[in-house]
Amino acid sequence: MRVELTIKDIARLAGVSTATVSRVINDYPGVREKTRIRVKKVIDKFGYQRNILARKLVTKKTSIIGVVLSDITNPFYSEIARGIEDEARKWGYTVIFGSTDNTREIQKEYVNLFREQRVDGIIFASVALQDPDVEKLFKEDVPFVLVNRKLDTIKTDFVVLDNVKGAYMAAEHLIKLGHKRIGFICGPLNYSTGVDRLRGYKEALRKYNIEEYPELVKSGNFRQESGYRAFKEFMSMKSPPTAVFASNDFMALGVLEAALELGIRIPEDIALVGFDDINFASFKFVSLTTVAQRKYEMGAKGIQLLIKKIESSERWIPQEIYLKPRLIIRGSCGYKLSGKKRKKGGVR
Amino acid sequence: MRVELTIKDIARLAGVSTATVSRVINDYPGVREKTRIRVKKVIDKFGYQRNILARKLVTKKTSIIGVVLSDITNPFYSEIARGIEDEARKWGYTVIFGSTDNTREIQKEYVNLFREQRVDGIIFASVALQDPDVEKLFKEDVPFVLVNRKLDTIKTDFVVLDNVKGAYMAAEHLIKLGHKRIGFICGPLNYSTGVDRLRGYKEALRKYNIEEYPELVKSGNFRQESGYRAFKEFMSMKSPPTAVFASNDFMALGVLEAALELGIRIPEDIALVGFDDINFASFKFVSLTTVAQRKYEMGAKGIQLLIKKIESSERWIPQEIYLKPRLIIRGSCGYKLSGKKRKKGGVR
DNA sequence: CGGTAGAATGTAAACGTATTCAAATAACTT
């Protein structure tokens, strides 16, 4: 790499002091138009790129934000990530992602890395209900925002979907289609998304006076295999559910796989609803009815909030943002859409 | 945030000079065991985290690597990204991703951002055949590595799949299944992946003395809709192809959608092969025969290469790495697997 | 025990910017 000019060189070449050059570079006021132009000309002519490291050293602001999420490969998270990335760029921030695979050790490693890199703040997109790392940051006053999943132990900023409401809507929809025995594939109960969706499901049953059968609630881990397994278990019961609500789309995909294997038709034999509306859910040969959340927007909102918090000078009051869920009705729930849609029957 | 101790404080507290502290921190030799321990104790007791910015300023090494790819949301790229991320972490590097949507302007913006951030090197995962940005970096001796797609205009490092071979294998497979009219949905011809896969397809036809019909090659853009459109066009021909080879999986998914809509069965009516082996291809209700590439590994290899290049002191000779493609035979091509697999027939 | 090589430690100068405060200059005011 060729040699780089410094602010000193520019100052010398323009016949001014480094302070003036600095002021010009940062568009600070208090420099005469004439000299401003002169300095700019020199910069254009000889080329200059300020050394952001030196700048960061003195300003103590890196404009970097760390993001921990469980897996960038997971389409759910990659959409959030994209929202974060795009929005960050707009505000002049750079982001570093860390995929933890929901592992405490790797999360800790990334949090340490982020702090070593002197990030201005951190976004957690996949926090657990008990999270020592986050609580530590809270105590130490490091700015952060939770996204997607929240935490009850501390009062802090978050942007999440109203998961209770979303699950309620999904269950309600199945109930209104006439289902009385609705199997629920639960997410991990150490995540707010897991417990909230379970709560929503139960609330709907209660509201419509439908008896709760414990055997209709299977635990899953948000991964496809667990949906697959749960569905097979459902189907081996003496009286299986007539509908299944999987608390995320991946598990719903597992259900589809299992159904295909068992020769069970969705939705003709069993209705199915998912949660999240990941990309694949909308493919015609999947056509999964699901509770949608705007993942991109969630990421964008999250980083907006974080940046506001970082840049705010006054005492910050934590913001709790709940996004509205939408039920997207496709083929897998068996709802008969009016008009010409779904003329070809169900999925598969 | 509470006040941070500096190397000076530690030096004072341990009764040594800053140079010694620095040596301890960096595990440099030339400091007596006794003093090393003393310094470490002080650090443990009072807590200290070195300011990496100051360090970077003097060493001129940021240990940051920029990655430009077309879209982190695209499962193909997110897998590459994950490979890069994990491997980078192992080597003590941090990575910044930039999603360009294959846009020249955004790519330029990100390259500028990366340079402003003083990254040690850059990985391009979605370079075009003519790419002024990359050629400029090449001239200016900025270390970079191409991954996934390559460039003919300059001699540089890359890690790509042998796309010609891969496409050849796919086409050959269809030929051996007895197909004579194989529709090809081409990728953009301004990417090496586009042209190489086309070349592989043609080579196979030639090798097996199958006549090439220009109308059997439709242009696509690697996106689902274009596969959808191309398939519909094929099906409106007087004599449509009996098999379709889409040069990536997304376009193959488009084909599946179109087929579903037209009531055409895959593979019974028309055989289908894709390329890339994105996650979704392996789902049972998709079951797409495809040319697999190890995306994670490609990313990991790419960054390994880049780091080696960055850290090498001798004159660097560009490395050209071709990864081997594998044909993964699933349901969509109509190949009858022996044994118990696919007992349920084709897709859908 | 004096001398000396080698190891351990310290001193001081970078690295490239932002920023405070004082000095210089320009712009008004009367």
Place this chain on the structure above:
DNA sequence: AAGTTATTTGAATACGTTTACATTCTACCG
């Protein structure tokens, strides 16, 4: 035109490390 105020400019310092070089210790030798 002198005095006053506002605006521009510059000098100097700080940010927190690393590192070349000088100095001091230590240990070993004859």
